[in-house]
Amino acid sequence: xxxITGEMLGxxxxxxxxxxxxxxRWPVTPGDVAGVRASQxxxxxxxxxxxIFRRGRLALIHKPFHERGVYRAPSGGLEPGETLEAGxxxxxxxxxxxxxxxxxxxxxxxxxxxxxxxxxxxTTHIFQARAVGGRLEPHDHHEIxxxxxxxxxxLQGPIRAALLRTGRRLLTxxxxxxxxxxxxxxxxxxxxxxx
Numbered sequence: 771x772x773x774i775t776g777e778m779l780g781x782x783x784x785x786x787x788x789x790x791x792x793x794x795r796w797p798v799t800p801g802d803v804a805g806v807r808a809s810q811x812x813x814x815x816x817x818x819x820x821x822i823f824r825r826g827r828l829a830l831i832h833k834p835f836h837e838r839g840v841y842r843a844p845s846g847g848l849e850p851g852e853t854l855e856a857g858x859x860x861x862x863x864x865x866x867x868x869x870x871x872x873x874x875x876x877x878x879x880x881x882x883x884x885x886x887x888x889x890x891x892x893t894t895h896i897f898q899a900r901a902v903g904g905r906l907e908p909h910d911h912h913e914i915x916x917x918x919x920x921x922x923x924x925l926q927g928p929i930r931a932a933l934l935r936t937g938r939r940l941l942t943x944x945x946x947x948x949x950x951x952x953x954x955x956x957x958x959x960x961x962x963x964x965x
Contacts, residue, residue, distance in 0.1 A: 843948065
């Protein structure tokens with residue numbers, strides 16, 4: 771879980787509610803494993819994925835290497851010593867140009883990306899958030915080609931189909947975690963202390 775400690779998780783759950791915890795073994799390619807390992811700077815083994823709403827629509831990102839029509843929820847990693855709120859705000863601003871407020875801790879997916887026995891562990895922490903300012907325009911143009919708003923129906927219809935059409939295992943992982951997040955979004959929040 772890298773530098774995210776049990777104490778930090780407890781604080782997040784106290785503020786944003788207890789997430790549903792899933793454990794997935796996800797088959798990937800050797801190239802996928804190499805790519806994940808390359809992103810593990812300073813022991814990082816996580817991402818914070820944010821479902822950011824503004825007026826009932828979600829902010830989504832498109833990376834420069836993504837195929838046409840492929841969008842997903844923005845995500846990124848915390849820096850060592852960075853709080854959840856500061857890291858989520860930084861990543862959201864870099865990837866979408868939006869100022870956000872976290873609202874609910876939806877899911878924690880503890881994944882084992884497995885390329886024929888070569889395994890890398892990764893945890894995705896998924897939060898619901900709302901845009902409280904800014905304009906939808908990415909600031910990190912190296913990582914993000916563009917951003918757009920979409921409805922849940924678009925996300926689960928043509929956008930999901932585009933993710934799956936790629937056949938790329940890490941994008942199918944994103945489609946699956948989106949399915950789980952959307953299911954959680956339809957459930958009432960339990961035990962979240964808004965703050």
